Amino acid sequence: MNNTDTPVTVIGLGLMGQALAGAFLKAGHPTTVWNRTASKADGLVARGARLAPTVGDAVRAGSLTVICVTDYQAVRELFGTSDVELDGTTLVNLTSGDSAQARETARWAEQRGARYLDGAVMAVPPAVGTPEAVILHSGPQADFDAHKPTLDALGTVTHLGADHGLASLYDVAGLAMMWSVLNAWLQGTALLRTAGVDAATYAPFARRIAAGVAEWLPGYAEQIDSGSFPAEVSALETDARAMAHLIEESEAVGVNAELPKLFKAMADRSIAAGNGGKQYPVLIEEFSRPGTD
Template sequence: MNNNRHEPVTVIGLGRMGQALASAFLKAGTPTTVWNRTASRADQLVAEGARLAPSIGDALEASPLTIICVTDYQAVHELLGASDVDLDGTGLLNLTSGDSAQARNAAEWAEQRGARYLDGAIMAVPSAIGTSEAVILHSGPQSDFEAHKSTLDVLGTVTYLGADHGLASLYDVAGLAMMWSVLNAWLQGTALLRTAGVDAATYAPFAQQIAAGVATWLPGYAEQIDSDSFPAEVSALETDARAMAHLIEESEAVGVNAELPRLLKAMADRSIAAGHGGEQYPVLIEEFSKPRSRD
């Protein structure tokens, strides 16, 4: 394995996340060059030992790996597409938030200019950078990822997803879907129990237990989805739909918003109408995999 933990690195973009990235490198003893449109944002990092590059071109030349973390992909193109910027031979990791199409387009754009391009996504808040809690996703050529992995390891739990540059962005939004779905389900239950005087802190451990239990179902359900076979080993979708109706009725009876369970039941009803009522819940993947009808 390439032992390059202390190879120089450049960080372009010094918002809260960019500053956290650069600070983590400095704390690990990594020679770090930084650049930002507003140079004063680098003051604290310079005090910690960073070198402030006078230009983007100088910043790119300073290190075998440059990490860019800016507002959006348009800013990436504006900064790196300037006439005085040479990307030829540059190792570039883009940790700017965006969608998978933007990531793939940026990869093509950068590679046409001679860069070795990786795209990534940060699944963490700035304060977690530099700890194992910070999950950082990477996609692009595996050889480029491996060349810099020991450098990137100081940022947190680094994960390689595959050669498709869009994978990091897709995993990012898939993770957000999980996060918001779990939180929304908990808020629905909390709202219900508050009508009986049960506070959120009392309900939270029970909700956590349920969430952890449901998570253990995922590998088995994934096998059903990947094999396109949904035998009702636990319960049939039509049984789940009756429970959804009960949730809707209970919510409305106690004056709690029922929009979320109504949405879920509408999807289940469409699947049942299509003949899948006797199959297991993961058969709903067919509903999730197609756009909503606009008629």
């Protein structure tokens, strides 16, 4: 079979599931779908998809089944019934969950004779099927390689490693970046609005700052991986003084200072531990400890 001859099954037809099935159809793959509410398949059926009457029938339609449902418990409930034969199939689970659930579900699937890849979609549904959609996968390399030509229909597919939990960890690490950048931008926007500067005016400047900070990451990563934090640019104690200035300015103009206070509390703990003369990435030691309530 060539790439577009490969039959694919998609289980779960929320907005993301419909986008996944639509991308396979657009690439020419025979596509079988199943959803608890069958009417969600109407648009896909009109485009050439086959609606399976049961989950078991859907899995039997091909050797590759892509899952995108509510949570990992739903995966186990759907595929744990007696009429679903998993032996010999490959499950690609793009359901959101945590790394422990991914590893547990991998063991559960493998005990039933299935090959299993866990994954995460780093894109909104309209981007699926384009290069902008990054689809993360973790699990055995051989299983990923066997199905990569088919999975390529979804976007830019990436294999992270054999540990089934990696896709989930990368997913939440990406969310941490997203919310941190957005919250920092909102803090700055709130500050500038007190002087009559609107968000649209500030946004290009903020974008340049974010891009500039991103350029520091490879060098900072080297410090973290080596465990050595020489103050090549700025010492943490200098950064802490700037954080204090941010807090003072926020409070002076009536802007919420909770976020910069959090930054400074972590920096202060690190400085108290003797890290004041080291560079900012030394804070990895604070981030690597359990939080306190």
